[in-house]
Amino acid sequence: MDSLAQTMMRKTLKECPECTSKNIFRDVEKGETICRDCGLVIEDRMVDFSQEWRDFEEDGGASKRRTGAPTSQTQFDQGLGTEVGTTSDFYKLSSDKERDRFFRLRKWNIRISTAIERNLKVALAELKRVSSFLRLPRSVEEEAATIYRQAVQKGLVRGRSMESVIAGALYAACRRHEIPRTLDEMGEASGIEKKEIGRTYRFVTRELGINIKPSNPADYIPRFASALKLSPESQSKAVEILEMARDIELTSGRGPTGIAAAALYVSSLIHGEKRTQREVADVAGVTEVTIRNRYKELIKKLKLGKNVEKSKRR
DNA sequence: AAGACGAAAGTGGTTGA
DNA sequence: TCAACAACTTTCGTCTT
Numbered sequence: 001m002d003s004l005a006q007t008m009m010r011k012t013l014k015e016c017p018e019c020t021s022k023n024i025f026r027d028v029e030k031g032e033t034i035c036r037d038c039g040l041v042i043e044d045r046m047v048d049f050s051q052e053w054r055d056f057e058e059d060g061g062a063s064k065r066r067t068g069a070p071t072s073q074t075q076f077d078q079g080l081g082t083e084v085g086t087t088s089d090f091y092k093l094s095s096d097k098e099r100d101r102f103f104r105l106r107k108w109n110i111r112i113s114t115a116i117e118r119n120l121k122v123a124l125a126e127l128k129r130v131s132s133f134l135r136l137p138r139s140v141e142e143e144a145a146t147i148y149r150q151a152v153q154k155g156l157v158r159g160r161s162m163e164s165v166i167a168g169a170l171y172a173a174c175r176r177h178e179i180p181r182t183l184d185e186m187g188e189a190s191g192i193e194k195k196e197i198g199r200t201y202r203f204v205t206r207e208l209g210i211n212i213k214p215s216n217p218a219d220y221i222p223r224f225a226s227a228l229k230l231s232p233e234s235q236s237k238a239v240e241i242l243e244m245a246r247d248i249e250l251t252s253g254r255g256p257t258g259i260a261a262a263a264l265y266v267s268s269l270i271h272g273e274k275r276t277q278r279e280v281a282d283v284a285g286v287t288e289v290t291i292r293n294r295y296k297e298l299i300k301k302l303k304l305g306k307n308v309e310k311s312k313r314r
Numbered sequence: 315a316a317g318a319c320g321a322a323a324g325t326g327g328t329t330g331a
Numbered sequence: 332t333c334a335a336c337a338a339c340t341t342t343c344g345t346c347t348t
Contacts, residue, residue, distance in 0.1 A: 195326075202327095255339070276317060287340055292319065318347075325340075331333090 119162070123148060127166050133189040134181055136174065144173035151204050160200055164192045168200035172210060180215045182257055184285040217251060217260040218242050220284070224264055227283040228275050237267035244302055254294065258286045262294030 124145060131141045147169040151157060157165050167190040174181050187194040205212060218239050225235040241263040245251050251259050261284035268275045277288040284291075 253338075258339080278317075288318080290339060329336080
């Protein structure tokens with residue numbers, strides 16, 4: 001089967017390949033497709049199927065027909081670039097005035113487009129590379145491109161590598177869309193150290209006045225749970241735990257991934273499908289120690305002790 | 315032998331004088 | 332600008348299953 005056919009298959013997927021359940025949930029914003037019965041994340045990147053083109057044929061005819069590609073932030077000139085023509089056009093011009101004007105425009109056009117836009121061209125290619133590596137939805141890619149554009153205009157790239165600003169912009173865009181990737185994942189995809197990404201991320205968002213809500217630990221749950229092959233029951237239990245934890249302010253100030261990991265660890269114990277601290281720590285990108293600390297707090301403050309004991313005895 | 319637990323020391327970032 | 336601080340990590344020894 002060629003890859004096009006495979007894509008078509010995926011596009012029309014109606015049942016879960018794992019448990020053949022038809023209970024499939026698509027979250028278009030997050031770009032995730034999840035089986036509600038076994039919790040499997042079937043596709044964490046999907047194509048936006050929404051109709052872009054309208055057909056005006058019936059209500060008015062060809063005069064309203066649109067043409068051309070959709071504009072996009074990920075196109076270095078948004079697909080709307082101008083060309084002032086070449087010297088061969090020059091000979092078509094009649095008066096001296098027109099010739100002067102022609103040269104002036106052409107000179108400026110070249111001057112402006114070369115420096116900034118050449119940079120953007122390279123940068124956006126890199127952005128697309130990283131974003132497709134992380135299988136991020138289109139909407140995030142667009143937002144990241146916008147952020148990068150603004151960063152360039154404000155001269156924030158100076159003194160920093162282009163790649164790190166890209167990574168920072170993508171990280172910020174992910175957070176804005178509430179589909180956070182960890183700094184570790186971003187680092188792996190971009191080849192930039194996670195410290196550096198964090199630094200540029202903070203810098204860029206501060207300078208551009210982009211404000212971002214602290215990320216919600218629950219946003220990490222589906223991905224982590226899927227990586228651990230946990231049942232949907234455990235998954236929803238983990239979310240439940242997170243909600244209770246948030247209500248008593250256990251979550252503020254802590255790293256969201258650590259909390260998410262601890263909640264998953266606890267719920268895996270409760271449902272008798274235990275994962276080791278090591279396993280959970282690895283997928284969440286935190287250490288066992290952090291899980292232990294969060295875990296202790298959860299047990300103590302939420303009085304979950306009994307539940308865990310019970311399932312242990314079984 | 316593997317996993318869980320906890321102490322101690324180190325890292326990078328934030329905050330407030 | 333510096334020191335105190337909180338969160339998290341690394342490392343390592345001990346206990347438990």
